[in-house]
Amino acid sequence: MNVNSVVKSIRNIMRQDKGVNGDAQRLEQLGWMLFLKIFDAKDEDLEDMDETGNYVSPIPEEYQWRNWAxxxxxxxxxxxxxxxxxxxxxxxxxxxxTDGRTQLVRDVFGGNNNYMKSGQLFRQVVNELNKIDFHASKDLQVFGNVYETLLKELQSAGSSGEFYTPRAVVEFMTQMADPKLGEKVLDPACGTGGFLTAAIEHIRDAGVENIEQRKQLQNTVHGMELKPLPHMLAVTNLILHDIEVPDISYEDSLLRNQSIKGKNRVDVILANPPFGGNVDEATASTFPVGFRTKESADLFLVMMVNYLKQxxxxxxxxxxxxLTGDGIKARIxxxxxxxxxxxxxIRLPNSVFKPYASVATNLLFFEKVSSPAEDMEEFATKEIWYYEHQLPEGSKGYSMTKPIRLEEFDKEKDWWENREESEVSWKINLSEVIEKAxxxxxxxxxxxxxLKRxxxxxxxxxxxxxxxxxxxGEIEKLEKQLRESESxxxxxxQTADSIYYGAFDLDYKNPNKVEEDLGDPIKMLEKFRKAEQEMEALQNSILDELSDAFQNK
Incomplete structure (x- = not known):
């Protein structure tokens, strides 16, 4: 059975339904149907493993996939x-x-929709899905790869693209962060679950050999997602990666910042928080006054520092x-x-996240040394290494058909353990920059x-x-002096702040980059003028020929 052909057939059927509009709605429709079928397959597995016969699915019998679909x-x-x-x-x-599996079902069906209007087409989709056996490890593995392809297509599905990070970027970041079995791993804006599944597979590859270790892995990977579509897709994604009860909260993680305690803190954070968006005033007000902003990426950065253990x-x-900007951004x-x-x-090319976003992005790697509440005098960061990721030779940019590939990060991996400055890497002595500022x-x-005194x-x-x-006239004179002193x-x-906080501008360009030699500017200007003259002569020649043609007509 060809899983790819089944998925292709389902999409073609959905395109015929008048209620389903666009790739994002098709994926949401397929998503909840998949969730229900996969959930039922897991229920059957749990029933088979339960020697007492007491296992009861959280889904009432009449709504289980096996009984209506x-x-x-x-x-x-x-x-x-x-x-x-x-x-x-x-x-x-x-x-x-209120148990975990019931909560998953409630969240998925409370936040998503059935868009299909034709019962005949709906039945055709169901029958196609029935061709996939989610008990069979081969089908499950193949479908896992197909599902990753479906998630990748979110990049072109309008605003839904914000929920997907290119797989190569995810895997490189995970490898460098190197989460281990027993460590708590968190993605507070998990989208479709890419970082979580990468962490799961990374830990498994290092060795998860028995039931206890499987349970440990299950209980230490946690995600949060605010929007219903990516939440559902993430839950399904983790189930496909053999996580029985995915620990993915359906909530706005930014509202958690005030309540983070020692027991909530984690060992590893892997995330691509939403950027370019504004949060509401109520959410921003839950952060310390000095860090209050409506820019989502900046608030996520504050919260992630808070979430990390020492x-x-x-x-x-x-x-x-x-990486740049003054005021609150600089304080953060x-x-x-x-x-x-x-x-x-790691500085990435602009096209890595196309077509959803074309802004320049960076991969930041850091370790927590102290808590902001400790008010440390010394800076934990003494120096910062930068690496400018290069496009493949001959490439002008990444695209949907030519995305960034994991092997492109091999150069960064080789450099990671043996760092030297080069045309693509450089080091900033932050201690010196701050001391001077x-x-x-x-x-x-x-x-x-x-002046204040x-x-x-x-x-x-x-x-x-x-x-x-x-x-x-003494009062008027003193009032004028007061205004001048206060001003x-x-x-x-303002001058002092500009100088001091300028030290925290991290938008450093590559000082070692060899600029393209454009030649002598005077000779270039002469070539330009010559080209202009040739163009003008060509235009005059064409006009003369046209004039002759009209006169001889």
């Missing part, structure tokens, strides 16, 4: 659509039990916009550099203090004069 001659037409829309979805979205490590994707980077050792930044900013901060003294004098009800203090602080 498995028979190819089963219900169809309007009866089937009515059953799906008025019975199956409402019942499964409102299951009462000694924990992270590998995350961030846009160029999070200061916090990161003070409390974490940001040892590596502190020295240069110091006179301006001192001037601010001096002067302003305070002037205020006291003004209060005394007003109390004595003096009406001569001067503000300017001095």
């Amino acid at each position: 498995a028979n190819d001659e089963g219900i169809t037409g309007d009866e089937l659509i009515t059953f799906i829309d008025r019975e199956l979805f409402p019942e499964l979205a409102n299951l009462k039990s 000694g924990g490590r992270a590998a995350i994707v961030l846009p160029d916009g999070s 980077r200061e916090m990161l550099l003070r409390n974490c050792n940001l040892h590596t930044i 502190v020295q240069n900013a110091h006179p301006h901060y001192e001037k601010e203090k001096e 002067a302003a305070y003294s002037l205020k006291e004098k003004l209060t005394q004069l007003k109390r004595e009800d003096k009406t001569n 001067g203090a503000r300017i001095a602080k």
